[in-house]
Amino acid sequence: MSYSSASSLAHQVSPIGVPSRCWCGEDIITYTSKTKDNPYRRFYRCSIALMFGYLILFDVYLRKNENHLFKWVDEALLDEINMVDEKWKRVSEDVDDLRKQMMANMELQNEIFKKIDEEMVKKISENIESELVIIKDNVEELGHVMVRSAFKTAGVAAVIVCSLVWIWGRM
Numbered sequence: 001m002s003y004s005s006a007s008s009l010a011h012q013v014s015p016i017g018v019p020s021r022c023w024c025g026e027d028i029i030t031y032t033s034k035t036k037d038n039p040y041r042r043f044y045r046c047s048i049a050l051m052f053g054y055l056i057l058f059d060v061y062l063r064k065n066e067n068h069l070f071k072w073v074d075e076a077l078l079d080e081i082n083m084v085d086e087k088w089k090r091v092s093e094d095v096d097d098l099r100k101q102m103m104a105n106m107e108l109q110n111e112i113f114k115k116i117d118e119e120m121v122k123k124i125s126e127n128i129e130s131e132l133v134i135i136k137d138n139v140e141e142l143g144h145v146m147v148r149s150a151f152k153t154a155g156v157a158a159v160i161v162c163s164l165v166w167i168w169g170r171m
């Protein structure tokens, strides 16, 4: 494949959107059509291609068969609108994905908080139970001490009463 046929294949794909340069590197110029079919319709054209209608240098003439950029302005603008639409669609899809991700994260966080809550409640109730057992033991111990001390007091009182009765009997 020669260079010219390769390049002529390469440029045949019309650029999408508003073109900034021709495939050959030349600037493009906006012109208004004066043909019967497209009166006043504006188009982009490579500046090299526009020279072909005039007295030109031989090396430019050799490029006459090259298919330089031509594009209707309205079609280019329509491309731009479609591209913006496409971009908008992608952005809204991304936003939707992000929202779904955030929801999933929040659900995960809720799960974690719920588990932490349950763990804490379990730990606290275990602690309360063990404290209660200790308090119960202490109360029982206190009860025993009180009973023993009551018996002692009763014993001492009985001794005193007996002594008093004995002393009174001797008087």
Ligand SMILES: [Zn+2]
Residues within 6 Å of the ligand: 022, 023, 024, 025, 026, 046, 047, 048, 049, 068, 069
């Ligand atoms: Zn060109």
